[in-house]
Amino acid sequence: MTAAGWVQIALFSVVLLAVTSPMGRYLVRVYDGSMQWLGPVERLLYRAGGVDPDEDQHWTRYAASLLVFSAVGMLVTYAVLRLQQRLPLDPAHLPAVVPRQAFETSASFTTNTDWQSYPGGETTMSYASQMTQLAFHNFMSAAAGAAAAVALVRGLARRSAGRIGNFYVDLVRGTLYVFLPFSIVLALLFVQQGVIQNFHPYIHAVTLEGGVQTLPMGPVASQEAIKQLGTNGGGFFNQNSAHPFENPTPWSNFLQMVAIFIVPAGLVSMFGRMVANGRHAWAIWSAMFLLFLGGTTVTYWAEARGNPIHAARGIDVSATATNPGGNMEGKEVRFGIAGSALFATVTTDASCGAVNAMHDSFTPLGGMVPLVNMQLGELVYGGVGSGLYGMIAEVVLAVFIAGLMVGRTPEYLGKRIESREVRVVMLFVLVYALVVLTFTATAAVTAPGLAGLNNAGPHGFSEILYAFSSTAATNGSAFAGLTGTTTFYNTMFGVAMLFGRFAMKVPVLALGGFMAERRAAPATAGTFPVTTPLFVALLLSVIVIVTALTFVPALALGPVVEHLLMDAGRLF
Amino acid sequence: MLRHQLRPAVLLTLLLMVLTGGVYPGIVTGLAQVLFPHRADGSLIVRADGRVIGSALIGQRFTGMGYFHPRPSAAGSGYIADSSGATNKGPTDRKLADTLIAQAVDSVVRREGAVRGHIPSDMVTSSGSGLDPDISPANAELQVARVARARATTAEAIRALVASHTRGPDAGVFGESRVNVLLLNLALDSAVPRPSGAAPSAK
Numbered sequence: 001m002t003a004a005g006w007v008q009i010a011l012f013s014v015v016l017l018a019v020t021s022p023m024g025r026y027l028v029r030v031y032d033g034s035m036q037w038l039g040p041v042e043r044l045l046y047r048a049g050g051v052d053p054d055e056d057q058h059w060t061r062y063a064a065s066l067l068v069f070s071a072v073g074m075l076v077t078y079a080v081l082r083l084q085q086r087l088p089l090d091p092a093h094l095p096a097v098v099p100r101q102a103f104e105t106s107a108s109f110t111t112n113t114d115w116q117s118y119p120g121g122e123t124t125m126s127y128a129s130q131m132t133q134l135a136f137h138n139f140m141s142a143a144a145g146a147a148a149a150v151a152l153v154r155g156l157a158r159r160s161a162g163r164i165g166n167f168y169v170d171l172v173r174g175t176l177y178v179f180l181p182f183s184i185v186l187a188l189l190f191v192q193q194g195v196i197q198n199f200h201p202y203i204h205a206v207t208l209e210g211g212v213q214t215l216p217m218g219p220v221a222s223q224e225a226i227k228q229l230g231t232n233g234g235g236f237f238n239q240n241s242a243h244p245f246e247n248p249t250p251w252s253n254f255l256q257m258v259a260i261f262i263v264p265a266g267l268v269s270m271f272g273r274m275v276a277n278g279r280h281a282w283a284i285w286s287a288m289f290l291l292f293l294g295g296t297t298v299t300y301w302a303e304a305r306g307n308p309i310h311a312a313r314g315i316d317v318s319a320t321a322t323n324p325g326g327n328m329e330g331k332e333v334r335f336g337i338a339g340s341a342l343f344a345t346v347t348t349d350a351s352c353g354a355v356n357a358m359h360d361s362f363t364p365l366g367g368m369v370p371l372v373n374m375q376l377g378e379l380v381y382g383g384v385g386s387g388l389y390g391m392i393a394e395v396v397l398a399v400f401i402a403g404l405m406v407g408r409t410p411e412y413l414g415k416r417i418e419s420r421e422v423r424v425v426m427l428f429v430l431v432y433a434l435v436v437l438t439f440t441a442t443a444a445v446t447a448p449g450l451a452g453l454n455n456a457g458p459h460g461f462s463e464i465l466y467a468f469s470s471t472a473a474t475n476g477s478a479f480a481g482l483t484g485t486t487t488f489y490n491t492m493f494g495v496a497m498l499f500g501r502f503a504m505k506v507p508v509l510a511l512g513g514f515m516a517e518r519r520a521a522p523a524t525a526g527t528f529p530v531t532t533p534l535f536v537a538l539l540l541s542v543i544v545i546v547t548a549l550t551f552v553p554a555l556a557l558g559p560v561v562e563h564l565l566m567d568a569g570r571l572f
Numbered sequence: 573m574l575r576h577q578l579r580p581a582v583l584l585t586l587l588l589m590v591l592t593g594g595v596y597p598g599i600v601t602g603l604a605q606v607l608f609p610h611r612a613d614g615s616l617i618v619r620a621d622g623r624v625i626g627s628a629l630i631g632q633r634f635t636g637m638g639y640f641h642p643r644p645s646a647a648g649s650g651y652i653a654d655s656s657g658a659t660n661k662g663p664t665d666r667k668l669a670d671t672l673i674a675q676a677v678d679s680v681v682r683r684e685g686a687v688r689g690h691i692p693s694d695m696v697t698s699s700g701s702g703l704d705p706d707i708s709p710a711n712a713e714l715q716v717a718r719v720a721r722a723r724a725t726t727a728e729a730i731r732a733l734v735a736s737h738t739r740g741p742d743a744g745v746f747g748e749s750r751v752n753v754l755l756l757n758l759a760l761d762s763a764v765p766r767p768s769g770a771a772p773s774a775k
Contacts, residue, residue, distance in 0.1 A: 132593030239656035242700030250747020314677035322709035336748035459662035481660030
């Protein structure tokens, strides 16, 4: 680890702190309807779309709108991917995407996962598919995620007989006022750094030594911006944010990491303003920050320490001003160890899944942090919307457990938490664990599951565990050695993503609806204060214990044992 | 109920698809082409006669003794730009340790006279994209003597060229010091012409 590396991490933390509150204020004005500078466009969309913007939906209706809208988008994308060879904007003449792959990809982008098991955007997806379908979902899945979080917060803030807002209004306003304008600015900043943005056919260059090199082109920057802002993570090219056309400089790398966290961090601040308890929001922000800092430290330490096996083969792993040192397999020189470790932590704290280095080639403990981040539920700032609602679910659980300890009916933000609220929260927690563990176990003992492995020994098991932790958490990053382009994996991943997104979002909306039905219960001496360091400690304990109990056995079989074997010099 | 739900879902899907999938990339492309045309088109390096040599951002394969060599690459057979890729081999993988890294170490020892245990970590590992345009300054320094021999010039002359092509961290803070291999080799060709036969010529 170097001082320069820590300075980068510290700077990132300061920027994150600085953007949280302004972003929160902005988001309040977006979702309470008071921001109006795109009013004409907004009203046109409602009129043409047949939406009554004044309808305040019951949570069941809100959830139905979200599900139907997502289903329609998924079907359209499936159709376009199957027909891309007959559509315009296909200068590389790419063929139709095969059915199993089209199913998985449409599920993947609809659910904000952006897991890509197809062999590279540059060899699979036409410009039309990338732009009109994948980028469209990048916007919509982010806007829908934020909508669900806003709806939950409304449920906590109001007493309204289960009504929690209008899905289509939240969707349209998030798109118009947050994701579109921010993306335009960010995309231009990316182009200024060297990210490409054109519709040219691929360029055939004659290299300095006389070889031929085909340079892929395309509208990359526009997609890159919403890929990060919407915590989507699906790259234009196969190697995602490691590709120099997607992420050309350390400065673009820094911008990408800020873009991943800016909306999720802002949503936490928005939450505090909407429930008129800013100190509670900052307590949650602090808990998130501690988890972020812990993860970053472990990854940075493990990657900077390097791999003793590779050191024994002749590599100098100690960093100097001219030698990056550490474990550089799968990493880019311009980002180095710190820039890669920080990015890996950020992208899995959030449900982004963009990668600027190959997690599969990280050291065992360096790769375990992204894995654990996803298993925690991606609630460290988290996905756009999904981070906040995931964290609120954990808060409800923490408050409930605190209530049990003192033998009182727990209250949260002036409302009582009773059995049905806790039941939907437990459903939320269990769906994820159930999908990850059963699917991983299935793949680990069946022939088609094992056929996809790129690594043997415990690392092979880690590849499977990572894949399902990522898809069910709608992250989309991978231990990319695993070959997922088979009927078995395309299907399993598609199902895992749909469950991980929608079977978790409906309980969240239910929680919002239930809380909106509750009458205010004034705070008493027995109310557990949710603004203190004690609360932060309790919240962290609940998060770690819930995850530890669920995933420690699986982690022991993968990265933990691999770490011990690596230090003993064992190879597979 | 379902019909009532389907109408806005279908209509808004189409409208928002036009907005986010058509209008948005259109606006960004237009602005990018006006503001930063060279970068929007891939930071291409073009010869006087209009032929494209490559992109300043994308690494190229170099094997000639008179050129600096890039890192090992897993993009296709090496620096195949439309097939970006990494090894994705894990930390306890035998092929990575005993074949890929061990062989790369052997050839660096043979070619550059490097000492085992003192080989910069980027020199024998492949990058995430397989198209890494850069090498570390330590990696470049190890190649200076060989390039100077092949071009029949002094190590100092080559070293000065490397120094002028070494880029520090962005804004002094972000990222690492690095040397762009293609730009360095282009500068080499114009500053120190190769003796004939030292490397394949560009056709």
